[in-house]
Amino acid sequence: MITLYTYNTINGQVAELVLHCLEQPHQIKTVDLMKGEQRSAEFLKMNPSGRIPVLVDPAERDGRDKPLVVSQTGAIVTYLGRQYGDAWYPQNESSRSQVDEWIWFQLTDISTNLFNNFYLKSLIEVPQPEAANVLRDRALDFYQVFDQALKVRAYLTGSDMTLADLVSFPVVHASAKYGLTDRYAGLKRWYRDMQADLKIRSWLDRLR
Numbered sequence: 001m002i003t004l005y006t007y008n009t010i011n012g013q014v015a016e017l018v019l020h021c022l023e024q025p026h027q028i029k030t031v032d033l034m035k036g037e038q039r040s041a042e043f044l045k046m047n048p049s050g051r052i053p054v055l056v057d058p059a060e061r062d063g064r065d066k067p068l069v070v071s072q073t074g075a076i077v078t079y080l081g082r083q084y085g086d087a088w089y090p091q092n093e094s095s096r097s098q099v100d101e102w103i104w105f106q107l108t109d110i111s112t113n114l115f116n117n118f119y120l121k122s123l124i125e126v127p128q129p130e131a132a133n134v135l136r137d138r139a140l141d142f143y144q145v146f147d148q149a150l151k152v153r154a155y156l157t158g159s160d161m162t163l164a165d166l167v168s169f170p171v172v173h174a175s176a177k178y179g180l181t182d183r184y185a186g187l188k189r190w191y192r193d194m195q196a197d198l199k200i201r202s203w204l205d206r207l208r
Ligand SMILES: N[C@@H](CCC(=O)N[C@@H](CS)C(=O)NCC(=O)O)C(=O)O
Pocket: 009, 010, 011, 012, 033, 038, 050, 051, 052, 053, 071, 072, 073, 074, 107, 115
């Protein structure tokens, strides 16, 4: 069975939501970032950068004789999409590249800026709230682009929900309480529709 080493952060939630929606049997092993468990020798063997999430898939494939270990949220979710999620990750390269575009936009331009905002506010000895706010605002401004797309189509790449929507959901969910979705009508409609989806709803119930 797949094991996801994770913690309740946005990147951790993204990997967990994708596993949940792809209905892949899995177990969760919590790596307590507050206790520094990501820096244990055992964890560093799986991911030398000392970051969650990490996915371990024991399925026998591609002639390998030991479990596959994957880190980096984008690599994890696209691996899952390729192996287990045809319906969520189109096989046609043109459509797939559109899904990838949103995945990387979300993970690099948005999640990274928001994590650095959190780092500057909460994780360093001398917090730097002004610099942190610049990064937060920069990330939230990017949602203009999401909003434009979601005003003309149901989901990020078209009429069907894909990995791109799943990867984008946890940040929007976490930021909605700070007024993000009130700022953007298209994003707000998408957020409402996503929340109404049965799989997303059952994942949100588990999150509470
Ligand atoms: N680029 C990595 C970033 C992973 C990352 O920053 N993980 C954070 C939690 S969201 C972490 O484990 N931080 C622990 C630390 O910095 O010590 C990815 O996309 O997975």
